[in-house]
Amino acid sequence: MSQEQETVVFQKPSDAVHTGHPTPMTYFTVAVVLAGITGIEVAVFYVNWLSYGIIPVLTILSVIKFALVGMYYMHLKYDARLFSTFFVCGVALATAVVFALITLFSFFV
């Protein structure tokens, strides 16, 4: 018994999945930003009074770098959502496993 009205169609692989395209200038800009953030990270590292405070700062900066490479260089911003789903699931599960193990080892072992 048919549950859905629409028929799913075979689609030819196409560039239509790209919803826009960065220019070489965009890539260069991203590179400058990445280098800049790395510079900030190293600088923050030497700021002693922040002490443990550098952990959230550096984490956020790293996440930004990760996202920039993913979205622009790996083209996820412009590509089909399914690619992002595959990758984000892996990253999310990976992060959860790391945190779970750290937690289990710091409080319970």
Next chain:
Amino acid sequence: MATLTFPIPRPIHPTGVWGWITTIDHKRIGILYGITAFVLFLTGGIEALLIRVQLAAPDQDIVTPEVFNQLFTMHGTTMIFLAIMPMGAAFFNFIIPLQIGARDVAFPRLNAFSYWTFLAGALMLKLSWVLGAAPNAGWFAYSPLTGLAANPGHGVDYWIVSLMLLGIASLAAGFNFLVTIVNMRAPGMSLMRMPIFTWMTLLTAILIVLAFPVITVALIELMFDRTFGTNFFVVSAGGNPILWQHLFWVFGHPEVYILILPAMGIVAEIIPTFSKKPLFGYPVVVLSGVTISFLGWMVWSHHMFTVGLGPVANSVFTVTTLIIAIPTGVKIFNWLGTMWKGSILLNTPMLFALGFVGMFTIGGLSGVMHASAASDAQQQDTYFIVAHIHYVLFGGAIFGLMAGIYYWIPKVTGRMFNEAVGKFNFWLLFIGMNIAFFPMHFTGLDGMPRRIYTYSSEMGWSFWNGVSTVGAFLVAVSMLIFVYNIAKCWLRGEPAGDDPWDARTLEWSIPSPPPEYNFVEIPVVQDRDDWWAQKRRQVRRAVPVAGGSEDGVEHSIHMPQASYWPFLVSIGLFIGAYGLIFNFAVAALGGVLAMISTYAWSFEPVNEPEETPSH
């Protein structure tokens, strides 16, 4: 298209043994997996029988303690990695492309590579019995028993490299089926119109690709400790064996769902077919599969309740484990709901499927008892756990797989099995299995530990152990009957026809056995259980092959060509793995062979340009 020529030409329609070695046809690969897995299942069974003979009576020394340790290690590792998983793979291979209306999988050569690498890993493990020493530290290989200090021989090394090979094979297959199911469904087959077995295979593939990397790291760390002197599990350096347990079980718990989901999928195909009713609550069954796959990542430390993680960790994992029982139970009710007011045929596949439902429920109930850390404190490492394992994996997974064999053998071979012998097979196995494993609940609750090679007559465990052994031999006899029945079917069975069961899914709409290209015309799907819908409306919906007529169909459908590179890469990996144990020069040699073959494979096109056929 640039091609490179090689001394051995690429096979074109090869025959005989060379044909099997170079095949990239999913149906042939499925048969290879199925036969190999079954033979290995029998070897695991022999290992089990030896265990049962040793334990049949107290204070026996039919085998030494060391051999006994090797027996239970090899039995567990064999059954999980060399029997259940590859038997599941046999079904993925043969059935999935047929169920989704495809001509093959997304990466046929990668598919062949999965099989040959699996075979390499299987041989490496089984040969350990004769080559060096079989591993002896249990199928989950807890540290520090697996460290060099406690285990200086090569047994554990064999276990490590075999599992690495098997892991590579499983990962390759997982990726292949993930892409195949996502990307090669017939037009109109949305996700919610897929056969339920296809759904469970998709979830299994996702679990495989996410879980196996974790055990790969655990194996690498253990190997490095043993081979390079690192300190991952070396207590004197501050290492913690608990890390092994965590890494192993983060893999290990999703692994048990990898073992059971395919069998659940098979049962969920069979029950509707022989109830002549659609699966009750299909969306809910799908959702429970998804939920189980998701929650399966949050329960792993229930294997570690007695390690001393503390009350908070134990409580958290108790709760998550109790929760995961819910979607599992939901599936059981959906299967019962399918049968309710259905027109039920209790033939052999249906009996095995119903056997699954009953036996898996029993295993699930003991599982819920283990879920509570408090009661598990008594049950852990006793035969109560062994009972649970065997009810879910034998009564569950194996029964489900055997149901699948009986169900689909007419499609694979084009021949029907003897129904009377099939029923006898089922009942003898059902009775034998329960006689073998039910008493283990008693001995377990009575305190009999796992992995002991003998016990004193004063413990009071003698009677039930004896009973178990009798059951084990009944199981063995029923397996011989199974072999006889399937072999006779394959060689001399009556022609079965395309659709002997009046079934519901697309694989039954094509000839038995299927032609190389599967479908003359790729079907267009408009319903769930589309074949059933087509039959009821006496419609055949298909899309004409461009430029083809029925007669000329063989020539207008071009199937991917055979290749020997997957086989060669597997040989390279086998040699490399052996070298990792004994000689790094050999390992390098194997690596070089694998790398060259991989290069050659990547430059080899899917099809060589063929001459236009003259007829």
Next chain:
Amino acid sequence: MEQAIPPAAHGAEHEATTTGLNHRKLLMWAFLGSDCLFFAALIASYLVYKGRSVVGPFPQDVFDIPVTSVSTFVLLISSMSMVLAYSALTRGSLKVFRIWILSTALMGMTFLAFQVFEFRTFATHKIEVECAGLEVQELTAIEQKVAEGCAAGVEKVVEQHGLTPKTNLFGSTFFTLTGFHGAHVTIGVIWLLSLFLYSFRRGGVTPERHLDVDLAALYWHFVDVVWIVIFTVVYLFGVFEGFQ
């Protein structure tokens, strides 16, 4: 609306698919998602053992953040050159493609050279203690032990206390994690050099076959992204104690 399905194609690129996406690209993304779990287990092993080594050297003894920052920077720029290589190819400039892809491979090799240099420096790490004014110096436990050599009447005692995978937990986890990352980089470099060389073959690398380069690029960026995590979690957090 239904479309006629062509026969199973000679080249998978032209085959119609359910999602409209290419099989191989889907495979690469699934692989990258899976590889995240591989590195997660290695990173988790590192973090779980952080601060628990019984003997040194410890991270703050050996890490040279300025040097590692340079190699990090090199890897980041290599991602830019990779993406410029792909962009050049899709625009049809094979020569420019060759320049950028070779640059990427060279930067990858530079990164690996830094790794090798770093590993060797760690392995030959020495502890020096000046014997003059021992009483006023603040010495760590290991330095005190080394200082016992001052009894021989020398000006300075130098002992090798290298960091290898066998030395302690830090060595085991650090070298395994960064070593496997380096192995991933090596595979990437070989892949990129192969593409570079293959581009000299007629019809080897063309705009129509851009997917071949796209797949290599995705892998390369992933390797870069993993390093971003390692640089922060291992190096920049190196000064901290650990989770106890």
